[in-house]
Amino acid sequence: xxERDAILAELRAARPEGEAPARDFxxxxxxxxxxxxxxxxxxxxxxxxxxxxxxxGPSDWPRAVVxxxxxxxxxxxxxxxATAEGRALAxxxxxxxxxxxxxxxPVETFKRELFDGIAAGFTTTLGGIAETGGLLLAPxxxxxxxxxxxxxxxxxxxxxxxIFDTLLQAFRELGWNRGLPANALVxxxxxxxxxxxxxxxxxxxxPKRLIVVLVR
Amino acid sequence: MPAEMEIDFLASSTRxxxxxxxxxxxxxxxxxxxxxxxxxxxxxxxxxxLRALGGAIRxxxxxKLPELLEQLERSLxxxxxxxHWARTTAQANRxxxxxxxxxxxxxxxxxxxxxxEEMGLNHFLQEHGIESLESDLGEYIIQLDGEMxxxxxxxxxxxxxxxxxxxxxxxxxxxxYTEEVDELTAMARAVLRRKFFEAGAGLSGVNFxxxxxGTLCLVENEGNGRMSTHVPPLHIALMGLEKxxxxxxxxxxxxxxxxxSATGQAISTYFNLISGPRAGGEQDGPxxxxxxxxxxxxxxxxxxxxxxxxxxxxxxGACMNHCPVYxxxxxxxxxAVYPGPIGSILTPQVEGVGLRHELPHASSLCGAxxxxxxxxxxxxxxxxxxxxxxxxRTAGTTVLEAGEARSRLEDLAxxxxxxxxxxxxxxxxxxxxATRFWRLLPEGAPVLAAWxxxxxxxxxxxxxxxxxxxxxxxxxx
Numbered sequence: 001x002x003e004r005d006a007i008l009a010e011l012r013a014a015r016p017e018g019e020a021p022a023r024d025f026x027x028x029x030x031x032x033x034x035x036x037x038x039x040x041x042x043x044x045x046x047x048x049x050x051x052x053x054x055x056x057g058p059s060d061w062p063r064a065v066v067x068x069x070x071x072x073x074x075x076x077x078x079x080x081x082a083t084a085e086g087r088a089l090a091x092x093x094x095x096x097x098x099x100x101x102x103x104x105x106p107v108e109t110f111k112r113e114l115f116d117g118i119a120a121g122f123t124t125t126l127g128g129i130a131e132t133g134g135l136l137l138a139p140x141x142x143x144x145x146x147x148x149x150x151x152x153x154x155x156x157x158x159x160x161x162x163i164f165d166t167l168l169q170a171f172r173e174l175g176w177n178r179g180l181p182a183n184a185l186v187x188x189x190x191x192x193x194x195x196x197x198x199x200x201x202x203x204x205x206x207p208k209r210l211i212v213v214l215v216r
Numbered sequence: 217m218p219a220e221m222e223i224d225f226l227a228s229s230t231r232x233x234x235x236x237x238x239x240x241x242x243x244x245x246x247x248x249x250x251x252x253x254x255x256x257x258x259x260x261x262x263x264x265x266l267r268a269l270g271g272a273i274r275x276x277x278x279x280k281l282p283e284l285l286e287q288l289e290r291s292l293x294x295x296x297x298x299x300h301w302a303r304t305t306a307q308a309n310r311x312x313x314x315x316x317x318x319x320x321x322x323x324x325x326x327x328x329x330x331x332x333e334e335m336g337l338n339h340f341l342q343e344h345g346i347e348s349l350e351s352d353l354g355e356y357i358i359q360l361d362g363e364m365x366x367x368x369x370x371x372x373x374x375x376x377x378x379x380x381x382x383x384x385x386x387x388x389x390x391x392x393y394t395e396e397v398d399e400l401t402a403m404a405r406a407v408l409r410r411k412f413f414e415a416g417a418g419l420s421g422v423n424f425x426x427x428x429x430g431t432l433c434l435v436e437n438e439g440n441g442r443m444s445t446h447v448p449p450l451h452i453a454l455m456g457l458e459k460x461x462x463x464x465x466x467x468x469x470x471x472x473x474x475x476x477s478a479t480g481q482a483i484s485t486y487f488n489l490i491s492g493p494r495a496g497g498e499q500d501g502p503x504x505x506x507x508x509x510x511x512x513x514x515x516x517x518x519x520x521x522x523x524x525x526x527x528x529x530x531x532x533g534a535c536m537n538h539c540p541v542y543x544x545x546x547x548x549x550x551x552a553v554y555p556g557p558i559g560s561i562l563t564p565q566v567e568g569v570g571l572r573h574e575l576p577h578a579s580s581l582c583g584a585x586x587x588x589x590x591x592x593x594x595x596x597x598x599x600x601x602x603x604x605x606x607x608x609r610t611a612g613t614t615v616l617e618a619g620e621a622r623s624r625l626e627d628l629a630x631x632x633x634x635x636x637x638x639x640x641x642x643x644x645x646x647x648x649x650a651t652r653f654w655r656l657l658p659e660g661a662p663v664l665a666a667w668x669x670x671x672x673x674x675x676x677x678x679x680x681x682x683x684x685x686x687x688x689x690x691x692x693x
Contacts, residue, residue, distance in 0.1 A: 020280075168465060178428075
C-alpha cells in the first residue's frame with residue numbers, strides 16, 4: 001500500500017461521526033462601513049504599520065508618482081507595461097531623470113538587475129480591506145510576482161471605490177472562493193519583524209517602504 | 217527531537233528556573249504578547265462569536281478530514297502542484313532530498329516551517345551535503361547558534377539583543393558588534409538577500425491548505441516566505457495533514473483569529489495565497505511547486521474522538537504565551553518541537569505517553585490556555601485525559617504507550633488510600649494517628665520530600681473533624 005493510501009485508510013478507519021457544528025459568518029458579515037469610513041479605516045490600519053499614502057485624482061495620479069520618485073531621489077522605477085495603468089504611467093513619464101524600467105521579460109534574464117539595480121516597483125491592486133487595512137494583489141503575466149517584493153520601495157495604486165469591508169467580502173466579490181490566480185496576496189505594510197526582543201524593525205526581507213497611491 | 221537526546225523534563229525545567237536571564241527574557245516577551253493580543257480583541261462579544269466560528273470550522277474540517285485531503289490533492293494537481301504523502305518524518309525527509317537531488321540543488325532557503333522542525337530537516341539535508349538556510353529572522357538567529365526554537369511563532373524569544381549581537385558578530389563574516397535592532401536586521405537582510413538570489417530551491421510551511429480551490433496559504437510579516445516561495449525555481453511546501461480547510465471563505469475567520477492571537481496584529485504584513493507554479497505568460501515564480509503532506513502520528517491521534525481536537529490547532533501560540541508554566545521555564549525545557557500547553561498534549565501523543573508522561577503534568581490546570589485558544593481546543597481536559605492514559609491502559613485505547621508510565625508505588629498508595637477510606641475503623645485510626653504523630657514525620661521522608669523541597673510540611677490539626685464533631689454532640693458521626 002502506498003503511503004498515501006495507508007494514511008487515508010487509517011483516517012477512514014476512525015469513522016468520525018457527529019453533526020458538523022453550525023458556522024455563523026454573521027460576526028464578519030455585519031461589519032459594514034460607508035465609503036468614507038472604509039477609506040479612513042484602511043488608512044488608519046495601514047499607517048499604523050508604517051505605510052505611506054499619496055493622494056491623487058483619477059487623471060493626475062501618474063504625476064503624483066513621478067513627483068514622489070523625484071522627491072525621494074529614486075533612480076529607477078520598475079513597472080508592468082501591459083496594464084492600462086502602466087501605459088498611463090509611461091505616457092506621463094518625463095524624458096529625463098529617473099528611469100522607468102519595464103518588467104516584461106523572464107526573471108532569469110535580468111535577476112541581477114532586479115536585485116541590485118532597481119530602486120522601486122510600481123503595481124496596481126485589485127482593491128483594499130477596510131476592516132484591518134491591506135491591499136489585494138494578484139500578480140501575473142502583466143505584473144510579475146517579484147515586482148512588489150524585491151525592489152526596496154513598493155508603490156501600489158489603490159482606487160478608493162475598490163475598498164472592501166472585510167477580507168471575507170473581498171474573497172466573495174472577487175470570486176476567489178471558486179478559484180484563484182496562481183498567486184494572490186494581501187499586503188498591509190512594508191516588510192517587518194519583531195524577532196529581536198519584540199522590537200519592531202522594518203524592511204527585513206521585502207520592501208522597506210510601502211507607498212499607497214490612493215485615487216479618489 | 218534528535219533520538220540521542222536524553223529526555224528529563226524535571227532536570228531541564230529545574231535548570232531553566234535557575235536561569236534569571238532566561239526568565240527575564242520570557243517574562244518580558246510574554247507580557248508584551250499578552251498586552252498586544254488583549255488590545256486587538258477589545259470586544260468580548262466579537263471574540264466569543266469569532267472563536268465559536270473558528271472552532272466550528274476546524275471541527276467540521278476534522279469530521280471530513282479524509283475526504284478533504286483527497287479533494288485537496290485533486291485541486292492542487294489540477295493547479296499544477298505535485299502532492300506527496302509521508303507517513304513518517306524519515307519518509308518526508310527522503311522525499312525532500314529526492315526532489316532536490318533530481319534537480320541538482322545544493323542550497324535550499326527556508327521560510328518558517330514547524331513541520332520541518334519535526335522532521336529535523338536542516339540536520340538531515342546537511343548530512344547529505346545540501347545547505348539548508350533558515351530565512352525567518354528568528355529562525356536564522358537560532359540556526360547560527362545551533363539551537364531549537366523556543367516558541368512556535370517567535371523562535372528566538374529566549375534571547376535578548378545583547379546575546380543576538382554577540383552571535384552576529386561572531387558568526388556573520390565581517391560583521392561588527394552592534395546592539396541596534398535595525399542594524400542587526402539590516403545585517404541579516406544583506407546575508408539572506410544573496411541566499412534568496414542564489415538558492416536552487418525554496419521551502420515553506422503551510423498555514424491553511426484550501427481543498428476546494430487548491431491553495432496553500434502562508435502567513436508572514438518579513439517577506440522571507442514570499443522570497444523563498446517565488447524567487448527560486450523550485451518551491452517545496454510542507455504541511456501536517458490536519459492543516460486542510462474546505463473553503464477559502466473559512467480561511468478568512470481563521471486567518472483573523474491566527475494573527476490576532478499570535479502576535480496581536482489585526483492582519484499580518486503578507487498573506488500569500490499560492491495556487492500554482494509560474495503559469496503560461498508569467499515572467500517569474502517557481503517552475504515547480506510540490507507539497508509534502510506529513511502524518512507523523514496525526515492519523516493515530518485522529519482515531520480518538522476526544523483527543524482528535526488536538527488536530528484543530530492553527531499554531532498561533534497563544535496557549536504558551538498565557539501559560540504560567542511556559543512563561544517560567546521557557547520553550548527549551550519541554551525538550552520538544554512544540555512547547556507549552558499545545559506541545560504538552562501533542563508531544564505525548566506523537567512520541568508516546570510513556571516516554572513523555574511528565575508533559576501533561578507540566579500544567580497547573582489553571583485553564584488560561586483553553587480560555588484563549590481561538591479554535592476552542594479543550595486543552596485542560598486533554599491534559600487530564602493524557603495523565604490518565606499514561607498510567608492506566610483502557611481497553612481499545614489508541615493512545616501510543618498507554619499505561620506505560622504506570623508506577624507501582626502510586627498504584628499501591630491509591631489502593632491503600634481506597635481501602636482506608638472504605639473501612640471506617642481504619643479511617644478513624646489513621647486520622648487519629650495523623651493528628652497525634654504528624655510532627656514525628658521527618659521532612660525528608662520518602663514521597664513527602666518531593667513536597668517539602670519547595671514547600672512547608674503540612675500541619676495537621678490537634679483533633680480530627682470527626683472527633684471534634686463528636687465532642688460537640690453532632691449526631692451520627
